[in-house]
Amino acid sequence: MEALAVRLSHLDSQAEGAIRVVMFYDTLMRRRVDLPALARASAVLAECVTGIRLHSTGRAIRVSSDGREASTPPSPASTTASITLDEEEIGTVWLERSSTPGSLDELMLDRLALAAAAVVERYGPARTTMADPALVELVISSDSDEAARARALRLLGFAADLPVRVIAVRSQLPLDKIGCLVCPGRPVKAAPLADVGVILATREDLARFPAGVRAGIGAAESPDRSWREARTALRFTTPREPVIRYADLGALSLLAEIPQDTARENTDVAAIVRLADNPEDLETLDAYCATGSLRRAADLLHLHHSSVSRRLEQIGKTLGFELTQPTGLVRAGLALTTWRLLDG
The missing domain is CATH 1.10.10.2840 (PucR C-terminal helix-turn-helix domain)
Structure with a gap:
């Protein structure tokens, strides 16, 4: 991959270079690379800092021309392009070139944006809050191994380095509405499971739970243990205290045993x-x-x-x-x- 990038950087023919850029990204898409790998390959090809940001996470991936995470402060983008999925803008890609933009920069970013959209569609995060119950069950089940759990979280759109909070919910309101309210602007997924709704979130705001909702919030970093804690906390809820964090129960949680x-x-x-x-x-x-x-x-x-x-x-x-x-x-x-x- 790096060898191809080096050859592309020395091409004199713009037409041939354009064809090579298209072939380069076609190869990456066939290899089913993830977003960090896509950013690394693009940065080596462009010979400058390359960035990818998804609106759903707000986190930017910036890679320098040597294929490593960029350590320098962000510079003004020399060229940008929107990542579009299902006719909706879901993110942005850009180059931070200190010199005049190259003749193939726009084409390269167009292909990078298309490849990023394909990665998001394949691995997440999906645009909707409601998720496949089977994936959610894989995340919270004590019978799942860590590899299966990590893959399910990735497919649901959660970054590997972000802790996931599990919330058990009982309500007549739609789960997706509750999820969007309590975790605005951050990754959140919801699914019904047996008699309880499950919300997976990276952060939650207790003050944003709507009236009529009973919710228990797990505290553990491991999603399967957090799910058990969330179910326990849900049992302690009352009309006077409809939302309870397991961490706030302290020794009272022993009563559930x-x-x-x-x-x-x-x-x-x-x-x-x-x-x-x-x-x-x-x-x-x-x-x-x-x-x-x-x-x-x-x-x-x-x-x-x-x-x-x-x-x-x-x-x-x-x-x-x-x-x-x-x-x-x-x-x-x-x-x-x-x-x-x-x-x-």
């Missing part, structure tokens, strides 16, 4: 089961456990604190312990959370 039969046999959890028949009492207890204060719970419920106090006194009798004591508050909070985890 308790066998359900064991949890049901616990006297405090059994008392919460009985209390659940009265939604008003359950809401009062939830507000008190969330705030740890009678007056703040009253503010949250829009009630007078004396009314909340009477309710808590009655709830304490049902539970069998004093709620206003520190140990009582801890017991109630653990029992309430454990009850919510029953049956998912």
Whole structure:
């Protein structure tokens, strides 16, 4: 490949040079090279810094004429061309030539842009947020080997050096809409999997989750472990706290490991089961456990604190312990959370 580039750089005939440029990129496309290899070959051919940038990632690949990553600060582009896929501009290619643009520079960039579009179409990232569920399952499955996982991530459009966050979602809203909202301007893919939606993202913004969405966000770097964490965090969500990061659960995540039969046999959890028949009492207890204060719970419920106090006194009798004591508050909070985890 380098030998061909050297010969092309010494051609005198512009027509023959143009044919050779076309043949050069046809060869690269037949070899199914990726974007970094395409940039390296083009930089050697052009004998100047060559760049490729995709709008979906915002990251630029810049390679100098020796085929290595360019270490110099970016210079103004001497020639540019748009990468177009399905009649949509998805990126840009350019040359940073310090001298006058060469006679074949425009042709070369046209071919480079076509080759880059072919790479994107073959390996990703695709323009849509919705992804093939089979690929997503390969990424998050504990049965996948690392090679298969890496290939699936590449096909989905995620760069190898970027960590991928896994989010488990339950919502009536379209998954692609949620994905675009919580991860604007960055790679994000979504797919339904069994009873839960899966979103793969490089970064997420908790404040952008729309109302009505329940979401658990994994913390681990490994996607399969992050998926398990995301499913666990989703189980802890409530109407009051609909989006939860697994990392924020801390020791509470251990409650998800308790066998359900064991949890049901616990006297405090059994008392919460009985209390659940009265939604008003359950809401009062939830507000008190969330705030740890009678007056703040009253503010949250829009009630007078004396009314909340009477309710808590009655709830304490049902539970069998004093709620206003520190140990009582801890017991109630653990029992309430454990009850919510029953049956998912």
